[in-house]
Amino acid sequence: MEPRTLFQKVWDDHVVAQEPDRPAVLYIDLQLIHEVTSPQAFTGLRERGLKVRRPDKTIATMDHSTPTLPKALWVIDDQAKAQLGQLESNCKEFGVELFALGDSRNGIVHVIGPERGFTQPGKTIVCGDSHTSTHGAFGALAFGIGTSEVEHVLATQCLLQRKAKTLEVRVDGQLMPGVTAKDIILALCGEIGTGGGTGYVIEFTGSAIRSLDMEGRMTVCNMSIEAGARAGMIAPDETTFEYLKGRERVPQGADWDAAVERWSQLRTDEGAVFDKTVVIDANKLEPMITYGTNPGMAMQIGELMPTADSFDDTSQRAAFEKAMGYMGLQPGQRLLGQKVDVVFIGSCTNSRIGDLRMAAGVFSGRKVADGMRTLVVPGSHDIKKQAEAEGLDRIFKEAGAEWREPGCSMCIAMNGDNLEPGQYAVSTSNRNFEGRQGKGGRTFLASPLTAAAAAITGEVTDPRSLLLS
Amino acid sequence: MAKFTTLTSHAVPFPAENVDTDQIIPARFLKVTDKHGLGDSLFCDWRYLKDGSDNPEFVLNEAASQGAQILIAGNNFGSGSSREHAPWALVGWGFRAIISTGFADIFRSNSLKNGLLPVEVDAEVYKALMEAVQLDRSTKITVDLLTQSVTGIDGLEATFPIDAFSKHCLLEGVDQLGYLLSFDEQITSYEQQRT
Numbered sequence: 293m294e295p296r297t298l299f300q301k302v303w304d305d306h307v308v309a310q311e312p313d314r315p316a317v318l319y320i321d322l323q324l325i326h327e328v329t330s331p332q333a334f335t336g337l338r339e340r341g342l343k344v345r346r347p348d349k350t351i352a353t354m355d356h357s358t359p360t361l362p363k364a365l366w367v368i369d370d371q372a373k374a375q376l377g378q379l380e381s382n383c384k385e386f387g388v389e390l391f392a393l394g395d396s397r398n399g400i401v402h403v404i405g406p407e408r409g410f411t412q413p414g415k416t417i418v419c420g421d422s423h424t425s426t427h428g429a430f431g432a433l434a435f436g437i438g439t440s441e442v443e444h445v446l447a448t449q450c451l452l453q454r455k456a457k458t459l460e461v462r463v464d465g466q467l468m469p470g471v472t473a474k475d476i477i478l479a480l481c482g483e484i485g486t487g488g489g490t491g492y493v494i495e496f497t498g499s500a501i502r503s504l505d506m507e508g509r510m511t512v513c514n515m516s517i518e519a520g521a522r523a524g525m526i527a528p529d530e531t532t533f534e535y536l537k538g539r540e541r542v543p544q545g546a547d548w549d550a551a552v553e554r555w556s557q558l559r560t561d562e563g564a565v566f567d568k569t570v571v572i573d574a575n576k577l578e579p580m581i582t583y584g585t586n587p588g589m590a591m592q593i594g595e596l597m598p599t600a601d602s603f604d605d606t607s608q609r610a611a612f613e614k615a616m617g618y619m620g621l622q623p624g625q626r627l628l629g630q631k632v633d634v635v636f637i638g639s640c641t642n643s644r645i646g647d648l649r650m651a652a653g654v655f656s657g658r659k660v661a662d663g664m665r666t667l668v669v670p671g672s673h674d675i676k677k678q679a680e681a682e683g684l685d686r687i688f689k690e691a692g693a694e695w696r697e698p699g700c701s702m703c704i705a706m707n708g709d710n711l712e713p714g715q716y717a718v719s720t721s722n723r724n725f726e727g728r729q730g731k732g733g734r735t736f737l738a739s740p741l742t743a744a745a746a747a748i749t750g751e752v753t754d755p756r757s758l759l760l761s
Numbered sequence: 762m763a764k765f766t767t768l769t770s771h772a773v774p775f776p777a778e779n780v781d782t783d784q785i786i787p788a789r790f791l792k793v794t795d796k797h798g799l800g801d802s803l804f805c806d807w808r809y810l811k812d813g814s815d816n817p818e819f820v821l822n823e824a825a826s827q828g829a830q831i832l833i834a835g836n837n838f839g840s841g842s843s844r845e846h847a848p849w850a851l852v853g854w855g856f857r858a859i860i861s862t863g864f865a866d867i868f869r870s871n872s873l874k875n876g877l878l879p880v881e882v883d884a885e886v887y888k889a890l891m892e893a894v895q896l897d898r899s900t901k902i903t904v905d906l907l908t909q910s911v912t913g914i915d916g917l918e919a920t921f922p923i924d925a926f927s928k929h930c931l932l933e934g935v936d937q938l939g940y941l942l943s944f945d946e947q948i949t950s951y952e953q954q955r956t
């Protein structure tokens with residue numbers, strides 16, 4: 293057999309049918325559902341008199357518009373309430389397992405999937421959410437879909453797909469202290485732009501990727517979509533198996549051994565060819581930050597922002613000038629020292645225990661700057677519990693940060709956690725689009741270390757200056 | 762899904778690049794539970810002023826844009842979120858085709874399922890169309906799906922790619938679920954083999 297890439301192997305395993313001039317019928321092993329992109333799909337099923345084909349391969353959670361204020365299970369508005377209510381009744385009617393608000397297993401969809409062991413190597417995983425790419429960290433083929441496709445998968449457990457091209461992103465070398473997984477993926481976005489990965493599935497390879505723990509790998513794969521690629525994958529290895537072992541929904545006993553045996557085959561064969569390769573030198577990476585209104589507008593934190601002259605293309609120049617206008621920033625200046633109003637630590641990109649530990653390391657023994665609003669929002673109740681057992685919540689609270697209930701929160705600003713017009717935030721989330729964190733809000737994307745450093749100093753700060761002192 | 766065969770219309774020129782789905786329809790409008798009525802919120806934060814009145818500087822509010830069914834947009838249109846609310850909002854406003862040099866993957870897929878045709882052209886064709894339309898807003902452009910062609914300005918004969926299956930579904934006005942459901946037996950046997 294021809295040498296195959298990891299993507300090709302998972303793809304081949306899931307093709308149910310392929311007619312000439314038609315997309316493949318691809319089997320889906322797991323569909324994740326949340327309140328925002330599923331109501332119309334269930335309505336579609338009802339209108340056609342269809343059932344959910346495999347409720348056992350479908351799980352639902354509430355995360356996007358849920359409140360994060362402690363002990364307050366109120367919901368921000370009647371519309372959100374109706375949407376959550378509809379998810380609850382849809383799950384009941386169609387027999388789908390739901391981790392509802394208040395359930396101890398509730399959390400952000402891309403956090404609880406791996407945490408409970410639903411996410412496994414070699415699976416095909418979809419969700420009506422573009423950050424489904426997160427699950428590719430386990431060697432799954434995982435990508436976001438629209439609501440029509442949510443309905444397709446509910447009805448048939450399959451999806452019509454054309455095979456993507458493959459892009460290898462090889463990250464060799466070793467990350468320096470203060471440089472994290474988030475900086476790798478922001479560097480990639482800066483390098484190839486938000487459209488650079490369009491039409492591709494990324495496989496992340498190289499020694500710096502191998503050295504990442506599963507949480508770091510999830511951060512990297514999570515933002516594949518920000519580079520335009522629907523999916524990002526990392527071949528499973530001992531780190532993966534170690535993370536999964538003993539989790540609630542993974543095979544146990546002899547089945548576990550068989551699964552590990554099978555999963556160990558899931559790597560790109562020697563001699564397999566990628567359609568394109570991008571190489572990043574981890575040794576040279578610095579803490580990264582975005583300055584503009586898409587994740588491709590990223591730079592090393594100590595750099596000067598570009599000027600209009602940095603862009604040859606007139607439309608790129610126009611986009612840059614528009615972004616600078618929205619951000620209220622002067623081209624060619626440093627971002628270091630820029631005043632910050634809000635720090636958000638959370639989201640499916642950076643809300644896991646390792647992220648919280650990183651942030652707590654910076655907060656420990658320090659106070660947040662005067663007037664700074666700092667939100668720390670764990671990705672799930674499990675993470676919240678773990679953080680509290682380790683005393684991280686006390687560190688955050690003593691520093692003057694708000695310790696919240698799990699949810700998407702200020703990443704998408706649907707739940708009442710949002711920026712006010714004109715405010716600047718350093719955020720560990722994934723999108724700095726205009727208005728993403730609240731109408732008129734201005735977002736700098738960065739790692740948990742960089743976000744925590746900004747909370748302490750009140751301005752954009754190289755986190756290494758606090759790590760060393 | 763409405764049939765798409767051929768469309769002749771004046772167009773809205775919108776040269777911004779990397780327009781993301783958060784701009785097409787901001788997240789606060791995603792709390793709906795049906796697909797309808799999103800046209801009024803299309804490009805909301807650019808289209809309306811603080812007091813809720815129309816922003817006269819936004820292209821969609823110009824008299825010449827009214828009734829247009831074609832949007833000509835900058836590269837990498839529809840990046841970001843997977844929200845199908847984006848094509849629902851564009852279709853809700855009245856668009857049936859978007860001409861650009863590139864579309865984000867999920868947005869393209871979502872559009873094709875809602876009778877909204879992504880017309881990908883090369884940079885030269887894009888530039889010619891954009892300039893012609895900016896110069897004369899009454900310029901009529903024709904997008905023909907059967908021949909996969911764009912015409913309407915002098916000397917322009919451009920083609921665009923589309924996969925055979927999506928083309929078939931749009932021409933016939935059928936959605937893709939019917940085709941998927943016809944594989945019931947194969948899906949069952951696949952499931953049996955795997956367990």
